[in-house]
Every structure is written in C-alpha cells, then in structure tokens.
Amino acid sequence: MTHSANYTQRSRRARGQGPARRAARTLAFVLPVMLVLSGTLAVTRVNWSGSSQDSILTASSQDVSARAKSRAPQDILRDRLLEELQEENPGVALTHLQQEIDRRPSLAKHCMTIAKALGRAAVHAYGPARAQSYARPVCDTSFASGVAGFRG
Known part of the structure; x- marks a missing residue:
C-alpha cells in the first residue's frame, strides 16, 4: 500500500499539479491580460491627432462634454x-x-x-x-x- 501511495503522489507532482506549477499557470494567464490592458491605456493617452493641444483623451471626449452639460x-x-x-x-x-x-x-x-x-x-x-x-x-x-x- 505504501508503495502505491508514494507512486500516486510522485505521479501528481510529475504531471505538474504542484504549487509552483499552479502559480506559473496563473501568471501565464494574468500577465498577457495585464499587458493588453496597459498597452490599451497607453495607446489612448497618445495624441494621435497631431495638434498641439495637451489633450489626453481622443476627439470623442468633445461629444461627452457636450452631453454632460445638459442637467436635470x-x-x-x-x-x-x-x-x-x-x-x-x-x-x-x-x-x-x-x-x-x-x-x-x-x-x-x-x-x-x-x-x-x-x-x-x-x-x-x-x-x-x-x-x-x-x-x-x-x-x-x-x-x-x-x-x-x-x-x-
């Protein structure tokens, strides 16, 4: 019995179900998501219009501010x-x-x-x-x- 129990534990570790493997899988999932989000945020902060204004947001922000002026x-x-x-x-x-x-x-x-x-x-x-x-x-x-x- 002892032999089969040890074999089962070793085979689980060998198949990659240990804590290090789980942490690596989590990191492999989270890291690309974070990179995509940070890249998206960085791209929205670039002034793509070429104008000399110091605006951080894109041209769509003008529409938002016009709608925000209408108040209850x-x-x-x-x-x-x-x-x-x-x-x-x-x-x-x-x-x-x-x-x-x-x-x-x-x-x-x-x-x-x-x-x-x-x-x-x-x-x-x-x-x-x-x-x-x-x-x-x-x-x-x-x-x-x-x-x-x-x-x-």
Whole structure:
C-alpha cells in the first residue's frame, strides 16, 4: 500500500499539479491580460491627432462634454436657489422654491432634497440660529431638517 501511495503522489507532482506549477499557470494567464490592458491605456493617452493641444483623451471626449452639460431641471433649480440664498437670504430662496413647485409640479418629488440643501447652505452662510429663523413649512419642513442636520 505504501508503495502505491508514494507512486500516486510522485505521479501528481510529475504531471505538474504542484504549487509552483499552479502559480506559473496563473501568471501565464494574468500577465498577457495585464499587458493588453496597459498597452490599451497607453495607446489612448497618445495624441494621435497631431495638434498641439495637451489633450489626453481622443476627439470623442468633445461629444461627452457636450452631453454632460445638459442637467436635470431639479439640479438647475437647486443651484439657482443656492446662489439666490447667498445673494439675498434663505427666505427669498424658499419663497421661490415654493413658487417653482407650484408652477412645475413635476419638481415636487425633489422639493425635500432641495429644501434640505438650502438649509445646510443657510447654516454655512448665516449660522444655525439665524438660519433656523428663516424656516418655513415648504416641503414638509425639510429646510429646518437641513439646518438641524448640518455638521460642518
């Protein structure tokens, strides 16, 4: 019995099932994949257009940036109201938020997040006590929630 058990172990090693052989097989698989990926990345960083611009990406990046400029209406409204909060006061921004929600009901589902963002910005600009004085029942008191939850 001992003889056959030793023979089986030796024959497995001889057939290449040891740890070194497994590591070599893994490396033989992973290395070409890594070389292809790094070569692909290197080729995309070459300026093939011949122009003197220092662009890293290819010409298709112009299309991507054009599409990225179109923003969701709620993001545009939020940014406009945050700017208004800085220029005027949070009360004016909250009034305009309520007017926009009344004018465009499709924005109502975003009202709470916008009001909360206004609350955080008001704390940043005016401090917690003064920001809280502007609180109104717009969007289920989300402005007050943003004021209370600000930790910055």
